[in-house]
Amino acid sequence: MDYTIRIGGEAGQGVQTVGDTLAKVFSRTGFHVFTHQDYESRVRGGHNYYQVRFSDRPVSAPRQGIDILIAFDNESILRYGGQVPDKGVAIYDSAALKQVFSGPALLDIPFSRLASEHAGSSIMANTVAVGAVMGIIGMELDILLAIIRETFASKGDEVVTANSNAALSGHLHAVKKCKRCDFTLARHSPARMLISGTEAIGLGTLASGCRFYAAYPMTPSTGIMNYLAGKETEYGIVVEQAEDEISAINMALGASYAGVRAMTGTSGGGFALMVEGLSLAGMTETPVVIALGQRPGPATGLPTRTEQGDLLFALFTAHGEFPRVIFAPGTPEQAFYLTNKAFDLAEKYQIPAIVIFDQYLGDTCWTYEGFDLKRLAHTDYRLRGEAFSRLDSYRRHALTDSGVSPLGVPGDAIHLVVTDSDEHDEDGHIIEDAATRNAMVEKRLKRKIPALTGEIAPPELTGPPDAGIVLVGWGSTFGIMREAVGALSAEHSIAMLHFSEVWPLPSTGSFDYLGMLKQAKKTLCIEQNATGQFARLFRSETGFKFTEQIHRYDGRPFTVEELTGEISARIG
Amino acid sequence: MPGLDDFTGQTPAWCPGCGNFSILRAFREAAVELGLEPHRFTIVSGIGQAAKFPHYLRCNTFNGLHGRTLPVATGIRLANHRMPVVAVAGDGDCYGEGGNHLIHAMRRNVNIKLFVHDNQIYGLTKGQASPTSMEGMKTKNQPFGVLSEQLNPLALAIALDCSFVARGSAGEPEHLKDLIKQAFRHKGFSLVDILQPCVTFNKVNTYAWYTRRTYHLEDDYFPMDRTAAFTKALEWGDRIPLGVIYRNDRPTYEQRFPVIQETSLVEKVFDPSKLEATLQEFY
Numbered sequence: 001m002d003y004t005i006r007i008g009g010e011a012g013q014g015v016q017t018v019g020d021t022l023a024k025v026f027s028r029t030g031f032h033v034f035t036h037q038d039y040e041s042r043v044r045g046g047h048n049y050y051q052v053r054f055s056d057r058p059v060s061a062p063r064q065g066i067d068i069l070i071a072f073d074n075e076s077i078l079r080y081g082g083q084v085p086d087k088g089v090a091i092y093d094s095a096a097l098k099q100v101f102s103g104p105a106l107l108d109i110p111f112s113r114l115a116s117e118h119a120g121s122s123i124m125a126n127t128v129a130v131g132a133v134m135g136i137i138g139m140e141l142d143i144l145l146a147i148i149r150e151t152f153a154s155k156g157d158e159v160v161t162a163n164s165n166a167a168l169s170g171h172l173h174a175v176k177k178c179k180r181c182d183f184t185l186a187r188h189s190p191a192r193m194l195i196s197g198t199e200a201i202g203l204g205t206l207a208s209g210c211r212f213y214a215a216y217p218m219t220p221s222t223g224i225m226n227y228l229a230g231k232e233t234e235y236g237i238v239v240e241q242a243e244d245e246i247s248a249i250n251m252a253l254g255a256s257y258a259g260v261r262a263m264t265g266t267s268g269g270g271f272a273l274m275v276e277g278l279s280l281a282g283m284t285e286t287p288v289v290i291a292l293g294q295r296p297g298p299a300t301g302l303p304t305r306t307e308q309g310d311l312l313f314a315l316f317t318a319h320g321e322f323p324r325v326i327f328a329p330g331t332p333e334q335a336f337y338l339t340n341k342a343f344d345l346a347e348k349y350q351i352p353a354i355v356i357f358d359q360y361l362g363d364t365c366w367t368y369e370g371f372d373l374k375r376l377a378h379t380d381y382r383l384r385g386e387a388f389s390r391l392d393s394y395r396r397h398a399l400t401d402s403g404v405s406p407l408g409v410p411g412d413a414i415h416l417v418v419t420d421s422d423e424h425d426e427d428g429h430i431i432e433d434a435a436t437r438n439a440m441v442e443k444r445l446k447r448k449i450p451a452l453t454g455e456i457a458p459p460e461l462t463g464p465p466d467a468g469i470v471l472v473g474w475g476s477t478f479g480i481m482r483e484a485v486g487a488l489s490a491e492h493s494i495a496m497l498h499f500s501e502v503w504p505l506p507s508t509g510s511f512d513y514l515g516m517l518k519q520a521k522k523t524l525c526i527e528q529n530a531t532g533q534f535a536r537l538f539r540s541e542t543g544f545k546f547t548e549q550i551h552r553y554d555g556r557p558f559t560v561e562e563l564t565g566e567i568s569a570r571i572g
Numbered sequence: 573m574p575g576l577d578d579f580t581g582q583t584p585a586w587c588p589g590c591g592n593f594s595i596l597r598a599f600r601e602a603a604v605e606l607g608l609e610p611h612r613f614t615i616v617s618g619i620g621q622a623a624k625f626p627h628y629l630r631c632n633t634f635n636g637l638h639g640r641t642l643p644v645a646t647g648i649r650l651a652n653h654r655m656p657v658v659a660v661a662g663d664g665d666c667y668g669e670g671g672n673h674l675i676h677a678m679r680r681n682v683n684i685k686l687f688v689h690d691n692q693i694y695g696l697t698k699g700q701a702s703p704t705s706m707e708g709m710k711t712k713n714q715p716f717g718v719l720s721e722q723l724n725p726l727a728l729a730i731a732l733d734c735s736f737v738a739r740g741s742a743g744e745p746e747h748l749k750d751l752i753k754q755a756f757r758h759k760g761f762s763l764v765d766i767l768q769p770c771v772t773f774n775k776v777n778t779y780a781w782y783t784r785r786t787y788h789l790e791d792d793y794f795p796m797d798r799t800a801a802f803t804k805a806l807e808w809g810d811r812i813p814l815g816v817i818y819r820n821d822r823p824t825y826e827q828r829f830p831v832i833q834e835t836s837l838v839e840k841v842f843d844p845s846k847l848e849a850t851l852q853e854f855y
Binding site for chain 2: 005027184191192193194195199203206207209212213231232233234235236237238240242243244246247248250251252253254255256257258259260262277280284344356370371373376378409410411414415416417418419420421422428429430487
């Protein structure tokens with residue numbers, strides 16, 4: 001089984017709440033779930049959709065075709081009605097839409113009237129719709145009712161009962177009226193974890209012991225701030241909404257200097273404002289983690305949509321030369337572990353670490369059996385307390401073989417912690433002389449690189465290492481590419497390499513991915529941008545040129561069918 | 573107890589006669605009289621002649637970027653509010669490049685002591701107009717004279733209910749030292765605007781120009797009346813008041829931020845034991 005439900009409607013109609021609830025019901029039932037969202041940059045009106053795919057086998061991408069459509073506006077039926085097959089169902093409330101639609105798949109359910117009659121208020125029409133979907137696919141209501149209890153517990157028994165009744169009425173109505181609903185559900189398994197990309201970054205931030213997060217709201221990074229702000233009290237972290245992104249990164253640097261793990265998050269335009277601060281982190285060797293959620297540019301671009309257009313920007317921006325790491329998770333799971341690794345490496349090497357994602361990954365939810373907390377790194381590299389105070393002397397930017405100087409916490413010892421955006425000596429004071437400048441560039445930049453490169457994991461291989469066709473991607477395209485490889489592997493010798501740790505590029509020591517690419521007949525680099533930024537970076541670093549490049553830059557993610565078709569056309 | 577020698581840093585690279593020297597002296601004396609210890613406070617500075625200040629003292633120092641002193645200082649305070657934090661900036665640094673940060677730092681009322689060396693000119697970049705340059709002042713870059721209204725930092729601060737607003741003068745180091753001490757003792761964001769002659773580039777606002785105009789606030793001046801303070805802050809020209817123009821008892825941001833009431837962030841030990849329960853919230 002592999003079903004897709006799309007919920008369409010205007011902003012403000014509850015599309016997201018309904019989608020979130022359905023996704024939760026399916027993940028808790030034990031299905032594999034994949035959700036994604038498509039929304040406009042507005043608070044009310046317009047047209048948005050939320051899509052939930054669920055299956056008894058792993059799913060990691062959006063698929064074409066809709067099995068059940070929930071239409072909260074006429075637009076949904078006009079746009080997607082044709083994508084619902086005859087054996088599918090499109091439910092709507094003709095009273096609310098003020099129009100009756102006819103067609104084999106269309107099913108008119110009076111969401112509002114049922115809510116008024118059974119729950120006492122038409123406000124609960126969306127709960128009726130969720131109950132109706134349960135009825136259509138033949139699921140019992142126990143899990144939905146449990147979720148309703150949890151969701152509305154704080155609002156009192158009356159609200160819980162009213163919503164439960166609304167769900168029951170929708171369920172009953174659908175079971176009675178849906179003559180041609182023949183969905184077959186697979187056997188249930190234990191509940192799965194359901195998590196989005198931004199939540200996974202937020203969770204990884206908590207799990208890394210971050211104490212300070214400063215940001216200015218900007219789609220699609222705001223979800224991270226929302227998640228962390230909800231955990232401020234429980235985890236004892238400060239989430240500060242700064243007056244602008246320049247302030248946000250400088251606040252994070254101040255907090256990091258003072259001795260705590262600190263982070264900021266933004267999107268391309270906000271990151272542009274942070275660039276000066278990024279350079280400051282480089283010069284002062286102040287650890288900081290930056291979550292960069294890409295969206296289509298230039299400038300404001302398509303503010304609520306997706307693109308992988310800022311890889312080279314993240315890599316080459318900021319004045320002067322200094323080391324950095326860039327991670328590009330492909331899934332919420334990778335986002336969780338790589339956020340932790342970003343904190344670890346930022347502090348270990350005293351550098352900025354960037355976690356680059358995009359609207360698509362940020363908003364998509366995936367299911368997992370769980371995350372393994374034992375895989376997380378929790379080393380405190382700072383010099384604090386007695387370890388600091390018992391030193392005879394201290395120099396913040398001491399020259400060392402590794403290039404890493406002791407990172408003292410100011411106030412913990414009589415030693416002064418001095419750092420400067422000017423070139424400085426080992427004590428942190430301004431200098432102008434050439435010899436000290438050379439020594440500092442050696443220390444700050446060159447000596448750190450070899451060890452840092454050794455930390456970077458090789459790309460993840462899916463498929464046989466001697467494949468004749470190799471797909472290459474980075475970041476959020478992981479799931480879509482993996483399903484495309486699955487679809488094409490019956491007829492082709494095909495594999496994929498996915499880079500989630502993109503800078504420094506991993507060495508070929510543990511896995512000769514370059515050799516694998518060189519022996520392949522066709523190599524395709526797939527990116528959601530117009531110019532093939534990773535392909536360009538890869539060629540400049542390795543000399544390797546992909547035989548084909550597939551680009552998409554309309555702000556929408558590939559579906560599996562679209563990508564599979566595009567690849568098939570290129571490989572013949 | 574630390575003495576003046578404990579606050580002696582590198583040899584200043586300022587011009588001979590620069591107003592910064594007497595500010596440095598006043599600050600060192602205030603630090604000694606306040607019983608500060610070099611490792612127990614932090615100075616944040618940006619870029620400009622004033623921003624070199626912490627190198628010429630001895631203390632924890634974050635010398636960051638032009639205009640960005642206050643965000644860094646805010647980050648330090650929120651991470652460790654046991655650490656007194658001083659921000660030192662020039663008029664270009666704080667009122668120009670960092671203007672937005674100043675507005676919001678005053679709104680937050682983070683307990684930062686901000687000392688602005690206000691010489692009404694850009695020194696480091698050699699003589700351009702600053703936000704506090706007087707209308708009509710001609711410079712190489714302003715050949716028609718400054719056309720914009722002069723920024724009034726004290727009126728701005730009072731409009732934003734900044735919790736401590738004072739003006740000192742480099743020409744009156746004893747009075748300035750007293751203002752610095754009062755700012756340190758005040759709980760809340762403190763702005764001390766310090767009139768500071770630039771002997772190289774500002775040929776209008778000289779020592780003599782200031783001396784002829786500045787006066788000390790009357791003994792019966794009451795700095796907690798915001799409206800009267802605003803009126804006082806508008807005085808500029810023939811008579812320029814020195815002293816604490818305005819102050820209030822607003823609680824500080826640190827006092828109001830629930831997460832850091834019992835321990836500062838830097839004192840908190842990471843406890844991963846909650847994570848398993850947090851993971852369960854995703855099921």
